[in-house]
Amino acid sequence: LRIAILGYGNVTRALLPLLERDARFEIAGIHSRSRPAAPDYTTFLDQSRAEVLVELTTLNPYTGQPAIDHIHAAFARSMHVVTANKGPIAHAYHELAAEAAARGLKFRFESTVMDGAPVFNTFRNNMPGVRVLGFAGVLNSTTNLILEAMERGGSFEDGVRYAQELGVAEAEPSFDVDGWDAAAKAAALANVLLGARITPAQVQRRGIREVEPEALRSLRTQGNTIRLVARGRNEAIEVAPEVLELSDPLATGRGTSNVIIFETDLMGTLGVVEINPGTEQTAFGVYADLVSLLEPGSR
Amino acid sequence: LRIAILGYGNVTRALLPLLERDARFEIAGIHSRSRPAAPDYTTFLDQSRAEVLVELTTLNPYTGQPAIDHIHAAFARSMHVVTANKGPIAHAYHELAAEAAARGLKFRFESTVMDGAPVFNTFRNNMPGVRVLGFAGVLNSTTNLILEAMERGGSFEDGVRYAQELGVAEAEPSFDVDGWDAAAKAAALANVLLGARITPAQVQRRGIREVEPEALRSLRTQGNTIRLVARGRNEAIEVAPEVLELSDPLATGRGTSNVIIFETDLMGTLGVVEINPGTEQTAFGVYADLVSLLEPGSR
Numbered sequence: 103l104r105i106a107i108l109g110y111g112n113v114t115r116a117l118l119p120l121l122e123r124d125a126r127f128e129i130a131g132i133h134s135r136s137r138p139a140a141p142d143y144t145t146f147l148d149q150s151r152a153e154v155l156v157e158l159t160t161l162n163p164y165t166g167q168p169a170i171d172h173i174h175a176a177f178a179r180s181m182h183v184v185t186a187n188k189g190p191i192a193h194a195y196h197e198l199a200a201e202a203a204a205r206g207l208k209f210r211f212e213s214t215v216m217d218g219a220p221v222f223n224t225f226r227n228n229m230p231g232v233r234v235l236g237f238a239g240v241l242n243s244t245t246n247l248i249l250e251a252m253e254r255g256g257s258f259e260d261g262v263r264y265a266q267e268l269g270v271a272e273a274e275p276s277f278d279v280d281g282w283d284a285a286a287k288a289a290a291l292a293n294v295l296l297g298a299r300i301t302p303a304q305v306q307r308r309g310i311r312e313v314e315p316e317a318l319r320s321l322r323t324q325g326n327t328i329r330l331v332a333r334g335r336n337e338a339i340e341v342a343p344e345v346l347e348l349s350d351p352l353a354t355g356r357g358t359s360n361v362i363i364f365e366t367d368l369m370g371t372l373g374v375v376e377i378n379p380g381t382e383q384t385a386f387g388v389y390a391d392l393v394s395l396l397e398p399g400s401r
Numbered sequence: 402l403r404i405a406i407l408g409y410g411n412v413t414r415a416l417l418p419l420l421e422r423d424a425r426f427e428i429a430g431i432h433s434r435s436r437p438a439a440p441d442y443t444t445f446l447d448q449s450r451a452e453v454l455v456e457l458t459t460l461n462p463y464t465g466q467p468a469i470d471h472i473h474a475a476f477a478r479s480m481h482v483v484t485a486n487k488g489p490i491a492h493a494y495h496e497l498a499a500e501a502a503a504r505g506l507k508f509r510f511e512s513t514v515m516d517g518a519p520v521f522n523t524f525r526n527n528m529p530g531v532r533v534l535g536f537a538g539v540l541n542s543t544t545n546l547i548l549e550a551m552e553r554g555g556s557f558e559d560g561v562r563y564a565q566e567l568g569v570a571e572a573e574p575s576f577d578v579d580g581w582d583a584a585a586k587a588a589a590l591a592n593v594l595l596g597a598r599i600t601p602a603q604v605q606r607r608g609i610r611e612v613e614p615e616a617l618r619s620l621r622t623q624g625n626t627i628r629l630v631a632r633g634r635n636e637a638i639e640v641a642p643e644v645l646e647l648s649d650p651l652a653t654g655r656g657t658s659n660v661i662i663f664e665t666d667l668m669g670t671l672g673v674v675e676i677n678p679g680t681e682q683t684a685f686g687v688y689a690d691l692v693s694l695l696e697p698g699s700r
Contacts, residue, residue, distance in 0.1 A: 120667070124530075212527075219671050220527035227526035228511075228519035230692040231423075232685075325624065325647065348624065348647040349655070351674050356648070363674065368419070368685050371676035372518050375650050375662065379669055386531075386667050393529040398697045 103127050103395060106150035106181070108143060108172050109158035110134035113186050113213075116385035117156070124389075126396060134159070143172060147179055154395060156388060157185035163277060163286045163302060166193030173209075177201050184391040186213035186384050191290035192302050210391035211294075215241065215287045216360050217379035218387025222294060223394070229369055234295040236335035236365045241287045243358035243379075244271040244278035245310050245330040250356065252315040253322050270358055280309035281330060281341040288332035292339045295364075305332075306340035313343050321345060327353050335365075351375075402426050402694060405449035405480070407442060407471050408457035409433035412485055412512075415684035416455070423688075425695060433458070442471060446478055453694060455687060456484035462576060462585045462601060465492030472508075476500050483690040485512035485683050490589035491601050509690035510593075514540060514586045515659050516678035517686025521593060522693070523673065532666045533594040535634035540586045542657035542678075543570040543577035544609050544629040549655065551614040552621055569657055579608035580629060580640040587631035591638045594663075605639035612642050620644060626652050634664075650674075 103126060107114055110132055121127045130150040133139040140146035147155065155176035157169055166189030173190055176183050183202070185191075190198055191214050202209040215221050216239075225232060240246065247270060248261030256264070262279070265271035277283055285305035292298035310330055318328055329352060331344040346353040351373055352361055358380075363373035376383065402425060406413055409431055420426045429449040432438040439445035446454065454475035456468055465488030472489055475482050482501070484490075489497055490513050501508040514520050515538075524531060539545065546569060547560030555563070561578070564570035576582055584604035591597035609629055617627055628651055630643040645652040650672055651660055657679075662672035675682065 218668065220523055223527040224519055224523070228522040228689060229685075230689055327648075349626075349652060351653040351658075351676065353648060354650040354653045359650075361674075363676065368681070369517065370678055370682050372678075372682075373674040373676070375660075375672040375674060377650065377662065377670035377672070379671075382667070383669050383671075386528075390527060390529055 103154055103392065104130045104150070104152040105154050105156055105392070106130045106147060106152035107132040107156045107158060108134070108146075109160065110137050111158060111160065112381040113158050113384050113388065116381045117158075117388055120385060120389040127392060144175055147175055147181070152181055154182045154184060154392065156392070157183060157187055157190075158388070159187060161187055161189050163189055163192070163282050166190050170194045170198070173198055174201065177205055177207055180205065180207065182208040182395055184210045184388055184395070186211070186388050188214040188286045188290050191293060192286040195290065195293040196299060208395055210394060212391050213384045213387030214290055216362060216374065216376055218383040218385070218390070219360070219374050219376040219379065221291075221362060221374060223390070224374065225295065229366070232369050233367045234364050235367060236333070237291055237295065237362060238331055238333045238352060239287070239291070239360070239362035240329045240352050241332055241360050241362065242278055242284045242330055243360065244275060245284075246358060247271070248279065248310060249313065249318065249328055252313070252318050253327065255319070257315060258311070279311060281307040284330055284332045284341040288334055288339050288341055291332075292334040296334055296336070298334070298337065298339060300339055304339075306342070308342040310343050329353055402453055402691065403429045403449070403451040404453050404455055404691070405429045405446060405451035406431040406455045406457060407433070408459065409436050410457065410459065411680040412457050412683050412687065415680045416457070416687055419684060419688040426691060443474055446474055446480070451480055453481045453483060453691065455691070456482060456486055456489075457687070458486060460486055460488050462488055462491070462581050465489050469493045469497070472497055473500065476504055476506055479504065479506065481507040481694055483509045483687055483694070485510070485687050487513040487585045487589050490592060491585040494589065494592035495598060507694055509693060511690050512683045512686030513589055515661060515673065515675055517682040517684070517689070518659070518673050518675040518678065520590075520661060520673060522689070524594065528665070528668055531668050533663050534666060535632070535664045536590055536594065536661060537630055537632045537651060538586070538590070538659070538661035539628045539651050540631055540659050540661065541577055541583045541629055542659065543574060544583075545657060546570070547578065547609065548612065548617065548627055551612070551617050552626065554618070556614060557610070578610060580606040583629055583631045583640040587633055587638050587640055590631070591633040595633055595635070597633070597636065597638060599638055603638075605637075605641070607641040609642050628652055
């Protein structure tokens with residue numbers, strides 16, 4: 103499979119060794135703003151003669167662009183698309199999925215919500231005919247780290263600094279602490295698994311700025327904690343800090359760990375936990391999506 | 402797909418409605434000791450002219466029989482096999498898998514370890530090329546219920562009664578409380594995912610009889626609990642009660658909930674959680690295995 107890659111960040115760097123040791127894949131080229139392979143991305147796609155676009159550009163969570171345009175451009179050139187970019191799924195999933203289906207192309211995005219841990223593929227591959235009724239997830243690593251730092255006695259600012267030192271939080275942390283990242287993931291999950299048509303701005307969203315360190319520490323002595331939880335059910339999609347028992351599956355794990363719990367019709371309630379994931383996992387999710395394109399009869 | 406079913410317990414009863422509404426499946430017959438469809442099971446298999454055996458007879462955890470014989474008999478008749486019976490996987494996985502491969506037949510057993518939640522299929526379908534380095538799981542519902550009852554102030558016997566009232570524990574609970582069930586699941590996981598060749602009797606096994614209710618309650622005040630944990634790594638496969646922090650992913654969930662955490666080479670550490678599963682989930686796992694037989698190119 104000939105692969106064109108847009109974007110040259112950490113995920114691309116972690117993906118390359120996985121592709122290099124697998125003879126089924128051939129890299130047609132990598133194009134990014136800092137290392138352009140052509141005058142513009144459409145020329146790059148034309149020249150690549152690739153069968154798949156791997157879209158790994160930087161997220162604009164407020165619009166999903168320019169990744170949405172990149173994906174349309176790939177479909178227009180009869181290329182399958184794999185992306186780790188949650189913007190297009192949060193903002194334009196139905197439009198993109200319909201275009202792929204109309205052209206007989208595949209569109210994969212496992213790494214958009216939980217760093218490559220199987221979420222969408224769990225339902226696509228392992229749960230035939232199962233309907234998701236709702237989800238609840240702790241999906242943002244930065245807020246986990248900040249809340250933990252506050253539990254240990256620090257201030258909100260200490261927590262932000264700690265998450266930045268670990269390389270998890272951005273210099274400008276509002277995308278995480280105000281719940282935008284979780285809202286984008288919630289919108290992606292709702293669009294794909296609940297059939298919703300929602301954008302991140304339409305998610306009811308409350309971040310963790312109002313969480314008081316003292317309140318958190320006093321909750322802790324009662325066996326409780328606070329996590330930023332993304333919930334979806336029917337048309338109600340929301341992100342908010344919630345008080346959870348320490349033994350609640352959503353409160354599980356430390357550090358950057360993520361958890362998602364699904365309520366389903368035929369398979370009851372089940373979830374996926376990812377312990378301290380990193381870029382390698384995100385890259386592996388992209389690789390798994392690429393391998394799935396090779397399978398006969400895959401949808 | 403024509404299906405012959407051996408065994409007529411709760412899982413069979415929960416499976417039938419799933420099969421009846423799916424036109425791709427046809428039930429050739431159901432044979433059990435209480436409701437025989439033929440003089441013996443080999444005659445039943447011959448007469449069924451089925452393409453798949455669904456093996457759902459009662460577990461003998463100490464030998465894996467007679468299920469192992471049933472599965473050999475089906476392979477000898479060129480039938481694929483799906484089973485929810487952990488005995489054959491714990492006792493004879495490699496021999497059965499080799500026979501299936503030699504005959505070009507498929508052998509599926511998703512429901513043997515975690516009531517149908519995707520464990521084996523997560524690796525088969527979603528994680529191409531990933532090697533499992535180790536696992537740790539809380540996989541026995543009865544011991545969870547007993548330990549919780551003891552935490553709430555009851556005795557060991559109160560806990561056993563409680564689990565029996567819920568219909569989870571057997572009249573003779575030693576299979577669960579002495580760790581045999583967890584050891585069979587650990588052996589199955591080790592055989593399939595770690596390439597071990599181990600039987601339940603070879604698993605280092607300690608049950609929960611020695612856990613003191615007072616110790617459990619005093620641990621609880623320190624934010625800790627005890628669970629019966631099955632662990633596997635290289636050749637070391639063991640089952641034992643372990644002290645866990647309440648926020649440990651393994652301590653998550655209440656009641657009959659199960660958790661398994663895998664350590665892998667390419668996908669880091671990730672897990673599957675199942676909240677209060679029942680027979681419906683086990684039956685769904687069997688159904689999902691049957692659907693997977695229809696997929697072109699499935700292994």
